[in-house]
Structure formats: structure tokens, C-alpha cells
Amino acid sequence: MIKKLIPDYVFKSIYDIDFNKLYNDGIRLILSDLDNTLISYKQKEPYEVLFKWKKNLEDMGFEFIIVSNSRKERVTNFANKFNVKCNKFSTKPLKRGIKRAIKKLASKKYNNNEIILIGDQLMTDILGAKRSKIKAGLVYPVDIKTEPKTTRFNRKMEQFFLNRIKKKKSDIYNMYLKEFDELND
Numbered sequence: 001m002i003k004k005l006i007p008d009y010v011f012k013s014i015y016d017i018d019f020n021k022l023y024n025d026g027i028r029l030i031l032s033d034l035d036n037t038l039i040s041y042k043q044k045e046p047y048e049v050l051f052k053w054k055k056n057l058e059d060m061g062f063e064f065i066i067v068s069n070s071r072k073e074r075v076t077n078f079a080n081k082f083n084v085k086c087n088k089f090s091t092k093p094l095k096r097g098i099k100r101a102i103k104k105l106a107s108k109k110y111n112n113n114e115i116i117l118i119g120d121q122l123m124t125d126i127l128g129a130k131r132s133k134i135k136a137g138l139v140y141p142v143d144i145k146t147e148p149k150t151t152r153f154n155r156k157m158e159q160f161f162l163n164r165i166k167k168k169k170s171d172i173y174n175m176y177l178k179e180f181d182e183l184n185d
């Protein structure tokens with residue numbers, strides 16, 4: 001189980017993602033969580049810097065799709081304004097929504113090793129990516145203080161597994177996850 005919770009990449013925010021590295025690693029399709037990955041739970045609209053960020057990755061040759069667990073209109077509204085495709089109510093860590101984005105929404109066929117899912121939660125985004133056999137990129141949450149109940153519950157589970165990773169894979173923990181873990185304190 002804990003193997004499936006260890007991301008392939010860890011970034012402090014979406015703005016710290018090294019897209020050159022991802023491109024050189026063969027990634028071409030970026031699936032992204034919405035809440036606390038692209039924007040906080042309180043934000044609704046894409047903003048100028050975020051548009052630039054997206055334009056840059058599209059110019060580099062990546063395709064970008066939002067894969068959110070939220071079932072709210074907010075997701076569709078955001079995606080429309082941001083001019084990207086989205087799959088809402090994705091039920092991560094189940095594979096369903098992720099697979100739909102890959103098979104139905106993507107503009108062409110990608111191999112699994114060309115796809116990454118980035119998100120801020122181990123229990124949904126990272127586990128979902130690993131179960132779907134694609135790459136997993138963890139980003140630190142945009143604003144942990146405004147998380148709703150369901151996410152706070154996920155964080156409790158996440159904490160339990162972070163403690164296990166700390167114990168069983170301390171080298172990986174110290175290198176990639178320690179700082180992320182300490183955000184919860």
C-alpha cells in the first residue's frame with residue numbers, strides 16, 4: 001500500500017514544476033487536480049499568472065486536462081474560463097475519472113508513461129495515479145486552512161500513512177515528503 005502513495009515528483013507549487021524535466025522524461029499529457037492544486041477551495045476564477053503558466057506548458061507541447069473529485073458547477077465554470085477540458089466527480093483514487101480523461105477527453109492516444117497526474121493529496125491524487133499506472137506528482141496545497149471536512153478527513157488518513165512512510169522508508173520520506181508532512185503541523 002505505501003508504495004502506491006509515494007509520488008514520482010514533488011513540487012512546492014505548480015509554479016515550481018520543472019516542465020523541461022517532465023518533457024525530457026517523456027511526459028506529454030498533464031492531468032491536474034483543481035482544488036488546492038491550481039487554486040484554493042475559496043478561489044473561483046483563473047488569474048493572469050495562471051493563464052501564463054498554462055500557455056507556457058501548452059507552448060512546450062503538453063496537453064492539459066483537469067481531473068477533479070468535486071461535483072460542483074465551480075469546476076466546469078473554472079475549466080471553461082481557463083479554456084481546458086475537465087472531468088468532474090472523478091472519484092479519485094478510483095481509476096474511473098482518470099481513465100475517462102485519458103481515453104475520452106484527451107485529443108490523442110497517450111501511453112501510460114507519457115501521462116502524469118498532479119495533485120495535493122496522497123489519498124486521492126497520488127494513489128489514483130499509481131493505481132492507473134501513470135506518473136504521480138505531488139504539489140503542496142495552496143491553502144490548507146480553507147479545506148472542507150472531506151479533505152480534512154483525507155488528511156488524517158494521509159497523516160497515518162506519512163507516519164508509516166517515515167518509519168519504513170525514511171530515506172524517501174526525508175528527501176521528498178518531510179516538508180510536505182510538516183505543513184500539517
Ligand SMILES: [Mg+2]
Nearest residue numbers: 033035036120
Ligand atoms: Mg486537491
